[in-house]
Amino acid sequence: MAISFDLSGRRALVTGANTGIGQAIAVALAQAGARIALCGRTSPDETMDLIAATGQTATNIAADLSNIKPIKRVIEETVASIGGIDILVNNAGIIRRNDLEEFTEEDWDAVVDTNLKSLFFLSQAAALRMIDQGSGKIINIASLLSFQGGIRVPSYAAAKSGVAGVTKAMSNELAPKGVQVNAIAPGYIATNNTAALQADETRNHQILERIPIGRWGRPEDIAGTAVFLSSAASDYITGQVIAVDGGWLGR
Numbered sequence: 001m002a003i004s005f006d007l008s009g010r011r012a013l014v015t016g017a018n019t020g021i022g023q024a025i026a027v028a029l030a031q032a033g034a035r036i037a038l039c040g041r042t043s044p045d046e047t048m049d050l051i052a053a054t055g056q057t058a059t060n061i062a063a064d065l066s067n068i069k070p071i072k073r074v075i076e077e078t079v080a081s082i083g084g085i086d087i088l089v090n091n092a093g094i095i096r097r098n099d100l101e102e103f104t105e106e107d108w109d110a111v112v113d114t115n116l117k118s119l120f121f122l123s124q125a126a127a128l129r130m131i132d133q134g135s136g137k138i139i140n141i142a143s144l145l146s147f148q149g150g151i152r153v154p155s156y157a158a159a160k161s162g163v164a165g166v167t168k169a170m171s172n173e174l175a176p177k178g179v180q181v182n183a184i185a186p187g188y189i190a191t192n193n194t195a196a197l198q199a200d201e202t203r204n205h206q207i208l209e210r211i212p213i214g215r216w217g218r219p220e221d222i223a224g225t226a227v228f229l230s231s232a233a234s235d236y237i238t239g240q241v242i243a244v245d246g247g248w249l250g251r
């Protein structure tokens, strides 16, 4: 049997795709043949144009995923606009940086609610559809801080470690029902999320020194793994957190 990365006819929902990693993933899934629903709080005009250039159609569902209120509507609108849901990429995420002594409850709740709570409940809502059809792929965007503690980002480390845990927990229940659940842990990728680190000369130097490949990652570096995990080529992979990090975790 030929190994296939083809996503023709598949229907994918990607959160937080107006920029960065989510944008690169949405465009790559479209290039592989999927119909795309985008979901986020900022209008993804550039991403819509990039997808249109691939010949695919995309739809935009406006929703603020800092809480779980819009989740049922997001799945209903996805199904109404692209005909169903075969692939969910939980990419939307935020980070808050502060010293431990100063860290606030607001910075804790905002990150955990967006990066972990909404990810779980959106997955649950998508899984209800995927279980009915007996197939589906859920891809969570984790982090190196699913494995490490990081510096000055305790709520982010907690949320992303939680993403690794919930990826395995969901996989254990959904894999027998035909749905694979995996996560991608990006290394240091040049996006808005890491703008403060890139601008900090000391941290930038420390980070680059530890990456064997010797450069910051680009959003496109994450997209190939997302296509793979969305495709039939990964049908026997589930419950995994795959690092795409230029070699960082190997050091």
Ligand code: NAP
Binding pocket: 015, 016, 017, 018, 019, 020, 021, 022, 039, 040, 041, 042, 063, 064, 065, 066, 067, 091, 092, 093, 094, 114, 141, 142, 143, 144, 185, 186, 187, 188, 189, 190, 191, 192, 193, 194
């Ligand atoms: P980014 O450019 O800041 O993108 C984050 C995306 O999430 C944006 O589309 C953002 O929308 C969206 N988002 C944030 N809060 C939201 C909310 N309440 N409701 C809906 N959408 C929301 O950063 P990125 O680096 O591409 O991050 C994408 C994912 O990768 C995140 O989960 C991040 O934690 C993870 N990650 C990034 C790195 C890295 O080095 N860059 C490393 C590991 C993991 P707005 O534009 O409206 O804010």
